[in-house]
Amino acid sequence: MNASLMTLELCVIALGTMLLLADFWVPAERKKFLAYAAIAALGGLLAISFNGGGICNPGSAFNGSFVNDALAIFFKRFFLLAAILVLFIAAEFSTRLAEAVSEYYSLILFALAGMLFAASSNDFAMLFVSIELITITFYVLVSFQRGKINSLEAGVKYLILGALSSAFMIFGIALIWGTTGELRFDKLAEFLARTPQLASSQIFLLGVLLVLVGLGFKIAAFPFQIWAPDVYQGAPTPTTAFLAIGSKAAGFVLLLRVLFTAVPAVAHQWTNLLIVISGITILYGNLCALPQRNLKRLLGYSSISHAGYLLLGVAALSANGQAAVLYYLAGYLFTVLAAFAVIAIVLKNVENEDISSLAGLNQRSPLLAATMTIAMVSLAGIPPLAGFFGKFLLLKAVIEQDATHPGYYCLAFTALAGVIISLYYYFGVIRVIYWSREPADVVAIELSSPAKGFIWVCLAGIFWLGLFPNTVLNFANEAAAALGK
Amino acid sequence: MHVGLHHYLFVSFMLFSLGLLGVIMRRNLLVIYMSLELMLNAANLALVAFSRFNNKLDGQVLVFFIITVAAAEVAVGLALIVALYRKRQSAHVEDLTSMKL
Numbered sequence: 108m109n110a111s112l113m114t115l116e117l118c119v120i121a122l123g124t125m126l127l128l129a130d131f132w133v134p135a136e137r138k139k140f141l142a143y144a145a146i147a148a149l150g151g152l153l154a155i156s157f158n159g160g161g162i163c164n165p166g167s168a169f170n171g172s173f174v175n176d177a178l179a180i181f182f183k184r185f186f187l188l189a190a191i192l193v194l195f196i197a198a199e200f201s202t203r204l205a206e207a208v209s210e211y212y213s214l215i216l217f218a219l220a221g222m223l224f225a226a227s228s229n230d231f232a233m234l235f236v237s238i239e240l241i242t243i244t245f246y247v248l249v250s251f252q253r254g255k256i257n258s259l260e261a262g263v264k265y266l267i268l269g270a271l272s273s274a275f276m277i278f279g280i281a282l283i284w285g286t287t288g289e290l291r292f293d294k295l296a297e298f299l300a301r302t303p304q305l306a307s308s309q310i311f312l313l314g315v316l317l318v319l320v321g322l323g324f325k326i327a328a329f330p331f332q333i334w335a336p337d338v339y340q341g342a343p344t345p346t347t348a349f350l351a352i353g354s355k356a357a358g359f360v361l362l363l364r365v366l367f368t369a370v371p372a373v374a375h376q377w378t379n380l381l382i383v384i385s386g387i388t389i390l391y392g393n394l395c396a397l398p399q400r401n402l403k404r405l406l407g408y409s410s411i412s413h414a415g416y417l418l419l420g421v422a423a424l425s426a427n428g429q430a431a432v433l434y435y436l437a438g439y440l441f442t443v444l445a446a447f448a449v450i451a452i453v454l455k456n457v458e459n460e461d462i463s464s465l466a467g468l469n470q471r472s473p474l475l476a477a478t479m480t481i482a483m484v485s486l487a488g489i490p491p492l493a494g495f496f497g498k499f500l501l502l503k504a505v506i507e508q509d510a511t512h513p514g515y516y517c518l519a520f521t522a523l524a525g526v527i528i529s530l531y532y533y534f535g536v537i538r539v540i541y542w543s544r545e546p547a548d549v550v551a552i553e554l555s556s557p558a559k560g561f562i563w564v565c566l567a568g569i570f571w572l573g574l575f576p577n578t579v580l581n582f583a584n585e586a587a588a589a590l591g592k
Numbered sequence: 593m594h595v596g597l598h599h600y601l602f603v604s605f606m607l608f609s610l611g612l613l614g615v616i617m618r619r620n621l622l623v624i625y626m627s628l629e630l631m632l633n634a635a636n637l638a639l640v641a642f643s644r645f646n647n648k649l650d651g652q653v654l655v656f657f658i659i660t661v662a663a664a665e666v667a668v669g670l671a672l673i674v675a676l677y678r679k680r681q682s683a684h685v686e687d688l689t690s691m692k693l
Contacts, residue, residue: 232654239661246668250675259676260688266669267624271615273665274631277658278608281635281651285601285642290650337691404691 109168112175115152115183116223122148123216130209138208142198143557145212146191149219153187156180171291172230181433181586182226182360185440189353190219192444195561197345200451204251204343211251215349218244225357229368231280231290231318234361238276238325241357242269245350249342261341268324268334276321282314292369299372306372315373318365325358326414329388336395339407340460347403348447351410356436359417363429366421367590374424381422382514388415389525396532402450402460405532406443409486412525413439419501419522423515428504429587430580434572435501437579438485438493441568446482448561449475453552462536466543472552476540478562485569487533488526493572498526500580600641607634621673621683625666632662 126141133141167174193215201208221240228234246269250262280290286308289295298305305311320331327335339347366374374381392412399405420432450460453475457464469476485492502519509515554562572579607630614627636655643651677683 232650232657235654236657236661239665243661243664243668246665246672250672253675256679256690259672259679260690262672263621263676264688266672267615267621267628270625270628270665270669271631273661274608274611274628274635277632277635278638280654281604281638281642284651284654285638285646288646288648288650290654340691 109166112164112166112168112173112227115156116220116227118152119149119216119220119223123213123220126209126213126216133209139198139201141209142194142201142212145216146194146198149187149191149194153184153191156184156187167229171293172233173224173227174229175227176586176589177582178360178363178586178589179227181582182356183223185356185437186219186222186226186353189349189356189440189444190215192440192448192561192565193345193349193353195557196348196444196448196451199448199555199558200343200345203455207251211248211345214244214248214251215345218248218349218353222353222357226360228361229292229364231283231292234365235273235277235280238321238357238361239273241354242273242325245269245346245354248346248349249338251346252343255341257341258343259341261338264334264341265338272321272324272331275317279314279317279319279321282310283318286311286314292364295369296371299370303372306376312373315365315370319362322358322362322365323384326355326362326417327411328384328414328418329391329411332388332391332411332414335411336404336407339410340401340404342403344403344447344451344454347406348444348451351406351443351447352436352440355410355414355417356440359421359432359436362421363432363590367429378422378424378512379514381418381424382512382518385415385418385422386518386521388412388418389522390528391415393525393528393532397528399532400461400463402454402462402465402536405462405536406446406450409529409532410443412529413486415525416498416501416522419505419518422518423501423504423508425504425508426584426587426591427507428501429590430583431497431500431504433583433586434576434580435497437583438497438569438572441565441572442482442485442492442494445478445562445565445569446486448558448565449479449482452554452558462539463543465536465539467549468540470549470551472554474554474559474562475552478566479540480537481566481569483533483536485573487530491570491573493569496573496576498522597641597645600645601638604634604638604641607631607637619685621676621685624685625669625673629662629666632658 165175204211218241221237224237228237246266249265250259252258284290287298289298324331389412392408396405396408417432420428454460485494488494488498505515505519611627611631615624618624639651639655680687
């Protein structure tokens, strides 16, 4: 047993607790700067993780239920980066969170700790506890603007559906454990290889299905997506951003681990199911996004469709597909956070986040207008941006597999159709920014220097991943290789 | 009558289905929340029964984690429902309609 492997998680929890304590001594007008302190600390941890300083050593702890393999390390860096960028948005947003702003920052850190544990979990008990740490923290984060009815309503909806999905998941875990006697993913795979008749046992398969239901809820895949639009719309913008990237990525890392480390035989048996869910999720997200007028709700539906695109890589059942999922998530991180940052900054004084409130943005702040445009273009998947290369890799992984199953062609075609549908609503947003006829408020937007830095980081990330994919792709390939062992 | 694993599992499935039915059919948030707890306890019962009849302790340890997590969930959940009630003067799901299209 080697508890020092958890140093990173312990540091993040300690940081969250310190922020809560610091709240007592920091005067109200300076509380915004607590976010910058947290960003600096997380940035330090991220830098150390790249320097090979002990916080990301490979190995396993707690009887194998906590592993630090290449996949875990990839996702830990990913989550640290996501939390850093979300804290920037939260600092911009802090004026609207009343006095409890330091609690908000520390809750973001606790959710981050849950995500870091999720990245390392190799055991169903660990999976359940880390998912719950993320979800319960998000109940509070979603309903943080207690004075706003939308925020509370979103919180209650997330609470009921989140609790329902965790009930399904824990019942599934009970059935899996009851039929196999194993909670650890790799032990379960060994057991499954020893007793092939288990793969046709109804109770065991029901258990796996229920666990996948719980994870499908986290990633907002069809038919467990109903919560996403309402929660995305009602939650405070930084929370929505963290939900869109952090919570979804945590769902995907666990989905990959469960499907490909714990029950690979079942994953191959259920190819059809994965293909159908991926296709329907893409179409549902894109078609429902078409009539939306609320920006955050639009991005909620768009995030459902992106869950569908990511499922392409899972349904491909190949190492290339898994690497493509990781790459796509990295591109999605910069893109979606850039979009939410613009929403948080521009819509400061607007009560409803209607798309029309972006009108005339190119006169108010050319930088923000360009950022939103690039984010939308990257989400739509136009070269040379990150979103394009990610979608290219996912489709390539799916088409490579066409010899094994005829459904893959249909799936690739559905994904392309989804991309074409999505062009309509993404360009609708761009049209409002540049060619709006409505009389717009043309007060120039002053950007604070951290906000400027944040936006340049996101833009650099979007272009870097689109033009020079090799570095991240190598990391992703290495990480995906850890799954199949 | 000898009570075996099947009996426990049957009760556990019944509890789970009743909970699910409650979540789907009932219209009061608090009752829905109670039904959700019922579903979690169905899983607990299944785990303890499996643990007892397979002579392995992992399941019982997992039950402690579930109880702890459920307590945290209830603490946050009830606070949210009370906050919503103060704002809306109602705990019915039909009134949760401020966001559409």
